[in-house]
Amino acid sequence: MANPNKQKGTAWESRVRDYLNWFLGLSDEDGKFLDPFNGLNVRRPAQEGARDVGDIHAAPFILECKDVAKPTVPSFLRQAEVEAGHAGFPYGVAVVKLRRANVRAGKVYFTVRTWTRVRLVMGLSAQQFADLYGFTFSLRGLDTGKWYAGCDLFEFGNLLSDLRDVTR
Template sequence: MSNPNKARGDRWERSVLDFLREVFGRAAIRPRQEGHIDVGDVHLSPWALQLKDEASHNFSGYLNDAEKQAAAAGEPFAAAVVKRRRYSVDRGYVVMTLATFRRATARLRRAEELLLRANSDLFDKHMSENLKENENR
């Protein structure tokens, strides 16, 4: 590939996609771009992700682009996934607005509360799995 910036960006996209697929399998996808409408680099519904591997960061611009892409993709949440220099993929930055964080957290908490009300045994299993994940960090 003759453009080194494009090659670096493509490597970052593959790394992030591989990392997400370790847990989410084929639910994490690289959407096909349709014409001139940009729908983001990676989707993991309900997220549309804008991936960036640049030496200097423009978080505001990344988020503006990610939010436009999420809207175009019909996804409710947008975030930028930014390469952190000299670190592995799992140490990259995930950048979102505080409003997005609040909406995503409210959705998660609502789902957990509904699970607890509907089936306390499944809720206990869910919490046990969360504890295992935290121990393996």
């Protein structure tokens, strides 16, 4: 029998992937890709050992998905950014499951650096970007490495769609 924590994590990754594909209009109601060859499809790649490439590829983002009782967001973000580098993607974010909540309520976290880079590509002021996608911020202490911004998966879907439109 497989590891129960691995099964839980795999189920969360699949739910995030399926939700984003549905939200972006890339799959039908049964989860089947409308165009299996579309490079914008959100996918779960095969794992590559020590040079892990992230749980989900949602170009231009790598999503590191976590289904844990006590999230440690800064460590998840460090992992996401390393894996984005391994995969050759510009942005890494963490997606954390909320207990007893719909997948769309999952929290997507960005480092302040990634948040700023995406905001600048989109040509938005900090206030516009925060308001448009419902970001909240955790600015704890003086160590900026522990600061992060978060939105829900629904708003991340909107951001992903808009970012793809801007960069076409």
